[in-house]
């Protein structure tokens with residue numbers, strides 16, 4: 001039985017459909033990648049899973065519980081077992097790196113300060129930022145902030161982690177380290193990982209299953225190898241990053257010619 | 268025409284919806300207040316940034332307001348040969364009205380706008396949402412301690428304002444204009460009533476503290492999460508607080524001193 005079961009998910013922003021009938025299964029212990037063009041709603045999907053947004057139709061079950069039928073306190077209990085790495089990092093800007101990583105432990109456990117100290121340093125060591133523990137978030141680069149956020153996302157040893165674009169803004173070395181880290185943590189900590197990313201090569205390296213989303217639908221799913229062999233032009237274009245093909249680069253719009261023409265007319 | 272009516276309707280609905288959200292927000296904040304007593308460090312931290320950092324502004328303003336009262340009061344009273352009553356005039360004006368009202372206006376400008384900007388920025392940088400995902404309720408963790416700090420600070424700041432103001436009035440009255448210091452203080456003590464004047468002033472400042480902090484926190488929490496949105500929310504905090512303070516002051520004054 002999958003850890004996360006998404007059925008017939010519909011979600012709208014105003015009149016605009018973000019999801020129209022999405023079904024996704026995320027299996028325990030696996031790394032599932034969610035990929036798709038910018039603006040398709042990958043972040044939105046993670047927020048729906050985390051219960052911060054409500055679907056207009058359909059259900060999302062996490063560990064057998066319908067996320068959107070839970071009471072507030074039940075939802076908070078569930079979230080303690082979900083780690084989330086925000087696209088922006090979302091670090092608390094008024095406290096240093098160390099306290100940021102310690103935050104979930106201090107809020108949810110009664111561990112003595114000495115143990116918190118050790119746990120936090122271990123997590124920071126794993127992301128290569130033990131030396132940055134006394135810096136304030138404003139003193140970190142974007143890539144460093146995301147690694148701190150990653151350390152924070154796993155401090156409570158959750159059952160699953162959702163990574164929103166973990167690789168953006170990383171240099172090749174930390175990128176490689178992060179890819180490894182996500183892979184290793186998934187195995188060593190018995191995690192279930194959901195990785196949202198644009199980096200096809202890196203993601204294909206570690207993902208067990210990839211879901212490709214576009215225009216509110218799941219376009220294709222399968223292992224990286226299956227996707228690379230897919231006969232669909234769309235999938236080929238996305239996986240190889242070709243500029244020409246069926247994937248639209250533009251936010252849905254009237255054609256450029258019409259737009260230019262319309263302006264000339266009104267001028 | 269139809270369009271005007273329609274936009275009027277939209278504006279009305281929008282306003283009522285915001286009012287509703289504001290009240291729900293208040294209830295959730297109040298529900299989070301008891302928890303703070305288990306974690307006093309959160310409160311102490313906020314008392315410092317909300318209250319203590321406003322003290323300097325309050326002291327300086329209070330002193331000048333008191334000095335001006337001393338000058339103006341003397342010029343009026345001396346025509347009736349009643350300059351000995353200067354102490355009463357200064358203390359009653361401050362304790363009943365100017366202390367609570369002016370310090371609340373200053374508080375809204377200094378601490379209120381800072382609170383809105385801080386919360387609004389936390390929202391726009393996803394810190395509030397991040398907390399939610401870490402199963403920490405931002406209303407309990409972030410909003411409630413600030414609310415309580417505002418509630419506690421306001422009456423204390425108003426008291427400071429009045430105290431310094433009276434001293435300022437005395438400086439001008441006695442030091443500059445030569446009013447007898449014994450008369451200044453004794454008349455003031457006789458004519459300023461503990462319940463009718465001081466306590467009512469304190470009640471006013473508690474009400475103002477409640478309203479200003481509520482407005483400031485809600486504006487931040489409800490701000491559009493962009494730099495422009497946070498800027499507008501900050502302005503709204505100051506404007507709405509000023510309206511609320513002056514409007515409520517009239518109502519409270521009518522209730523308290525209406526018959527007397």
Ligand SMILES: Nc1ncnc2c1ncn2[C@@H]1O[C@H](COP(=O)(O)OP(=O)(O)OP(=O)(O)O)[C@@H](O)[C@H]1O
Pocket residue numbers: 013018037038039040041042043044045087
């Ligand atoms: N608060 C919001 N209000 C209205 N529309 C929104 C809001 N947030 C996102 N959207 C819309 O929802 C769509 C999906 O946004 P989302 O952030 O989930 O995209 P994404 O797939 O994560 O993109 P990216 O890869 O660039 O991060 C976007 O087209 C955006 O216009």
Ligand SMILES: [Mg+2]
Pocket residue numbers: 042043044087164
């Ligand atoms: Mg995104």
